[in-house]
Amino acid sequence: NSLGSELFKNAIALGVLTYILGIDEKHVLKVLMETFMKRGEDILDKNIKAYRIGREYAAGNIGREKVITETIGEEGFLLNGNEAIALGAIIAGCRFYAGYPITPATEIMELLIAHMSRYQGIAIQAEDEIAAINMVIGASYAGLRAMTATSGPGFSLMTESLSLAGMIEVPIVIVYVQRVGPSTGIATKTEQADTLQALFSGHGEFPRIVLTPGTVEEAFYMTTEAFNLAEKIQCPVIILIDQFIAQNRETVNTLDLSRVRIERGKLITSEVIGDYRRYEITDDGISPRTIPPVKGGIYLANSNEHDEKGYTAENPWIREAMVNKRLRKLKIAKKILKELFPHKIYGYRDAKIAFIGYGSVHGVILEVVERLNSRESKVKYLQLRYLWPFPSEEINEFIRNTAKVYVVEHNAQGQLSELIRWNTGVNIGKVLKYDGRAFRPIDVLEVIENG
Template sequence: MSDQSPAHNLVFGMAGSGGDGIVSAGDSLLQAAAAEGYHGVMTKSFGSQIRGGESSCRVRISTDPILNPGGNLDVAVALNWEDFLKFGAELPVSGTTVVIYEAATLIPPDRIPLVGVVPRQVIPVPIAQMAKDTAGTERAKNTVVLGLIAGWFGIGAVAVMKGIRKKLAKKGEELVEANQRAFDAGRAFAMANPLKVNMNIVPSETKGAVKLITDGNDMCAAAAIFAGCRFFGGYPITPSTEIMQFFTDHVWKYGGSVLQAEDEIAGIGAAVGASFAGVKAMTATSGPGLSLKTEMMGLATIAELPLVIVDVQRGGPSTGLPTKNEQADLFAAVFSAHGDVIRPVLAPTCVADTFRITVEAFNIAEFYQTPVIILSDQEISQRKETLDPIDTRQFEVIDRLEPSAIDLKDYKRFAPTENFISPISHPGMLGGTYLASGIEHTESGAPTNSGTVHARMNEKRTRKFEPLKDRKDLFEVLGNPDAPLAMVAWGSVAGVCREALQMAQEEGLNVKLMVPYLLYPVAEGAYRDFFASVRKGLIIEQTHLAQFHKLLRMHLDLPSGVRPLARSGANPFLPGEIVAALHNLLSELQRRHEGKLQPQE
């Protein structure tokens, strides 16, 4: 084995058929990494079949904090080539990848079906046969793979096997022992067949530190309960269903309840009713469900009722790509309303900040008495991250403004105020009875057809959001504030751009990055300040129509050199390609100055 410095970062990608335990193997690997003190991220992807089909996961392990699932794979594991190739750009192989594959495919190492690339090393392993010989079943293939990984890449064998034992504990000691034998066989194979290049990961200096492992959906639901949400009304839909499942398991402990309704419309209708009753309420869905919920969102808007709607984006339109990531619901979130409507739209960028953004969504909903949409996405919602424990003392929880005794003497629910926000009562509050309906209303809630009153109420419902656009804490700016090169990215793509920024700065590029957590209403001032120094820039998003770029152009005169870098879902961005795009912008900028210092004739 040639001498090479140990790695500080490894990206594993695995794929196989449903039932091969690929995702289970990824879970065990991530748990072992956390136990060893590493930072880790795991994403998973499936075919759209209800049962069976292909499945994959990628696990990134690092001694440093991780901003995204990583770029090209360091290690690729193919239990089935047909399934592996279905994931294409989601599992990119390069010349530095070690490829491990099932020897039973009988494909020679120099004939593996990867077009246009020669991996660092290709290793056929009789994974299925080893599983059968040691555990008595091919279902232990994933455990053999974990043994190979522990042996070749320095992931603690004790920690990996501890995770396997924990996962299988309820299934009996016999099964645990069988998997121990399969794991040992994989590890022994690795030891007997060392890699050509040392790829052991550097031991972590934080081994033993307490870390959480969770995904974006569970984090969102936990944050909602912390923020005081006590009612969830919804309908199962991939990839948001786990939010409802978490509520079902836990909200009753805090006096809350869950309604799994007969459809998407009934789910949000119940949540609107709960909010009218004075209870913080939430619903969650994905793109097709958001389409169905729009009428009820309009009701909550005109009745000025707090409500949080989570849209976990997936590929669309219609059923689209239900198990793949995309950022193409932005227009639906911002514009899916008839009439003059503003509804705040927020977006987390990773599992960790999903907690803060969810709490913020409830605070904004309660303070401004409005529906708020959280635009999560399939990657954030279903990827797992290692996290430090969350100190909830740093978060303020805001409740809606209730009427005072004086207000209730002659209560007008929609009375004009200086900040356009009126006290809101609830049923049972003496003197607080009012009509909340979808028809335009006077200050008291009485129906009206008056154009004058309608104009006044439109002003009330829209102008109340002006202070929200001044919230600088809802925007993150990294890099040199006066840089001529710039990037803007939101959602899960922001993590890729954060790493691209670091790489670009290391290569000497003078560049900055803006990450907006508030997508709408558009904060014109924040963007004008950011773009003041910018000559060239990229709006980076995973949507074919470059929706965020178009949204910004509706509200701003963007510098002429700012352009979209956009693509459809299931085609993830890599940090390196973004850096390459920045170099192209820099070249364009420099070409414009060719000859500027030449002496005048």
């Protein structure tokens, strides 16, 4: 009231939190000045006053253990998932982006439009999601690493062209940021109710890869590898996150760019000698790929079923051979993913109580495991870092000899739980939350203690 606006409650909260955390006041004042100086002296003074009101309240009412006096903020980054993905895309060599604004994925497009031109790339806002994904397919056909990003309603519009990418075996990357649905739902809240849509949408059978980062740092590194995977397997790669990871900030240690590699798979960049067959049937299902400027490498990218040269074919033997060829690539994808992003196990390996989750539930499950293990209740946790190809063997191995398995997920029907049951035959305990808010440890603990 003394400040004349409810807006200053954030600065008051900052004062309370920085006192509890023991952060030296000089660091906070520096940040406040950098943030509010450009908005005028009056606004700056009121925010500093609000900050001190909060700090004085905390000093009189809340204790703390220690004071952090060393310099903070000199190393590492404060990033959200969208920023990490945009940064990872540029570093991975993505040079074409097309998208349409949609919460909570819009920041990816905004950042790439602002910065990609500095790296000889193009990022544009298309007229809709259908146009965006088709532009990305065209750019990839022309030889560029290309990406789009969207949320549930936009992804629904993209699914016909997702199938096109599967049929013509063009490498594309799609960032799928889940939010509360159906339809518009609550666009600014988090959910994981599109799990099955990401895994199974589209018509017909074709390979795809679905990566599921559990932290902002993982989102960066998985994005850099998504482009390699798309080109090596010649299929769509979906990076599946949700609003919580996309728009919440985390401290990320200095990113190790020496880990970033550019691997383009069976891409031919020199003249093709002899009879070029773009869709040659190979043992691993992956065929040699060219781009239009390559002499002798012109081919027909045909949405109809086709023969090895891309010409339309309705012969039943060709049809069967082509389906088998495309699906064989999943075996190669699974082998690569096991080495690249092995699923992580936390806690006691011999525990009888187990948790499974993906994406934004990662942090809360880690805290639950830590709390339970500190009480001498042995538990373990499997973090799934990709969902497709589905890791049936790893899950079966993890749950062997357990008494109770819980899947923690943000939806009402237990989509991941049911998917695990379909693949393992084991009935899974469900810890579900679908009110738009992120899980708290108590949400999980109450289910365990009551169940």
